[in-house]
Amino acid sequence: MTSKANGKHIVVLGAGYAGLTAATRAGKHNRVTLVAPETRFRHRIRQHETAAGHPARRPTVAEVVRGRGVRHVRARATELDLAGRKVLLDTGETLAYDTLVYALGSRTAWHGVPGxxxxxxxxxxxxxxxxxxxxxxxxxxxxxxxxxxxxxxxxxxxxxxxxxxxxxxxxxxxxxxxxxxxxxxxxxxxxxxxxxxxxxxxxxxxxxxxxxxxxxxxxxxxxxxxxxSMEPLPLAAEAGLTVNAAGRAVVDRYLRSVSHPDVHVIGDAAEVTVPGTGTLRMACATALPMGRYVGRLLAGRTGKPFAFRYAVQCLSLGRREGLVQLIHGDDSMRPGVLTGRTGRLTKALIVNAVVRSLR
Missing domain, CATH: 3.50.50.60 (FAD/NAD(P)-binding domain)
Known part of the structure; x- marks a missing residue:
């Protein structure tokens, strides 16, 4: 399957790992509107550093999309008109699209715990x-x-x-x-x-x-x-996309909604099952490859179904320690780990590479 979206209008909702990555790649050969209220990329895997008071190192959205056919609209999507192929924004603006990329990610889940x-x-x-x-x-x-x-x-x-x-x-x-x-x-x-x-x-x-x-x-x-824990935003379910019990949109092998194939859903918002790997967990490690894939698909650079295998799991444990857990491609654990300075530096290299990979 080769995309026929080249030259058409693509609307991307969300400027996280999946959304930004998809927008920058699709924007090489398409007219893209990126809808997100942030002016800076929210580097979620560095939130623990921010909580500890360390300076945030986050590029602006404008820096990331520079040189691509991407217009950034600072707004939030409030309603999706899937039949009419329109997105309603909290600014009162309505955006028509040929293809929609839904990448609104997830939010903290409170599970109804009082207080x-x-x-x-x-x-x-x-x-x-x-x-x-x-x-x-x-x-x-x-x-x-x-x-x-x-x-x-x-x-x-x-x-x-x-x-x-x-x-x-x-x-x-x-x-x-x-x-x-x-x-x-x-x-x-x-x-x-x-x-x-x-x-x-x-x-x-x-x-x-x-x-x-x-x-x-x-x-x-x-x-x-x-x-x-985290949960997907409710907009996908409210709009009528087919979702699972947790509210994640169910997609096919090309990351298209199974109920609305003109809508691609990626990142934490999507339930993605890959043969031989299983259902992907919510993570930067899965969102980035989804964004790259959909961006290339919409730019006509690939026609293959989405494929993914896990590589490692890694953690920061303060400024002087880290953990890199070796895993199988299906995310199951291997016995081996990297710790100490090696673990910390490996995690730092991966985190720093994330920003570069957005483009």
């Missing part, structure tokens, strides 16, 4: 966390909810940057429990060295201004950071 949305900071508010820690009258306690990659990176980065604060990580399961035995052991050892208090098998049942209620008891927290 969570009111008293906890989602990962999107990392800059507010950094400001809160910097301007507090006195050090206190930080409770990071979530034992996944985001929670681990948040807890270790904050603990290292703010040693006067007591940092706790709270997980419904095991912290880093999906890693190999060596990988998880390294994560826990680094946390112990940084003084991070680990609470496992503790499901949060409520949040208030003083901390958390959990199935394992009360856990104090002057600042609560919620890094438990």
């Amino acid at each position: 969570a949305a009111e008293h906890a900071y989602g990962a999107e508010r990392a800059a507010e966390v950094g400001e809160r820690l910097r301007t507090a009258d006195r050090p206190g306690t930080v409770a990071v909810v979530g034992g996944g990659a985001t929670g681990i990176e948040m807890a270790t980065e904050i603990a290292e940057a703010h040693p006067a604060w007591k940092v706790r990580i709270v997980a419904a399961g095991r912290v880093g429990g999906w890693f190999s035995a060596r990988g998880r052991a390294h994560v826990l050892a680094v946390m112990a060295g940084l003084g991070v208090e680990v609470h496992e098998q503790a499901t949060v049942t409520a949040v208030d201004q003083d901390g958390l209620d959990t199935t394992a008891g009360r856990i104090p927290g002057d600042v609560v950071v919620w890094a438990a």
